Amino acid sequence: MIKVAKFVALALIATCVMAAPAMAQGADAAGSPGATAAPAGGWISFSGAFGVGLTVIGAAYGIGKLAGAALESMARQPEVAGNIQTAMIIAAALIEGFTFYALFICSTQNPWK
Numbered sequence: 001m002i003k004v005a006k007f008v009a010l011a012l013i014a015t016c017v018m019a020a021p022a023m024a025q026g027a028d029a030a031g032s033p034g035a036t037a038a039p040a041g042g043w044i045s046f047s048g049a050f051g052v053g054l055t056v057i058g059a060a061y062g063i064g065k066l067a068g069a070a071l072e073s074m075a076r077q078p079e080v081a082g083n084i085q086t087a088m089i090i091a092a093a094l095i096e097g098f099t100f101y102a103l104f105i106c107s108t109q110n111p112w113k
Contacts (some may be wrong), residue, residue, distance in 0.1 A: 008011075020061055034099050039043075048107055049106075051105075051106035052103055052104075052106045052107060055099055055103055055106060056099070056103075058099075059095055059096070059099040061090055063096075066088060066091055066092060066095070067088065067092075070084050070085065070088040086097050098112040
């Protein structure tokens with residue numbers, strides 16, 4: 001788990017470092033001599049894609065842990081398998097609902113419009 005946390009922290013730092021030059025150029029810099037305009041949808045749209053990726057990875061991890069724990073508990077107590085399955089489906093639906101909301105927010109949020 002510590003390796004995953006270090007990797008996520010390194011990826012976040014790398015994203016912030018790479019995004020800084022893209023956000024540093026102002027809108028009026030394209031008209032000055034020697035300046036070039038930033039490509040449309042360059043590094044700025046990367047933040048939305050990064051958010052979508054984190055959301056999908058987190059949801060997949062959560063649903064995987066949920067299903068694994070439910071299957072293990074069903075194997076230990078088969079007589080309550082119906083109740084466990086119902087609770088698992090409700091929890092998975094809540095996770096999916098939050099995931100779709102987060103994907104919508106990440107894909108439509110663009111403060112630089």
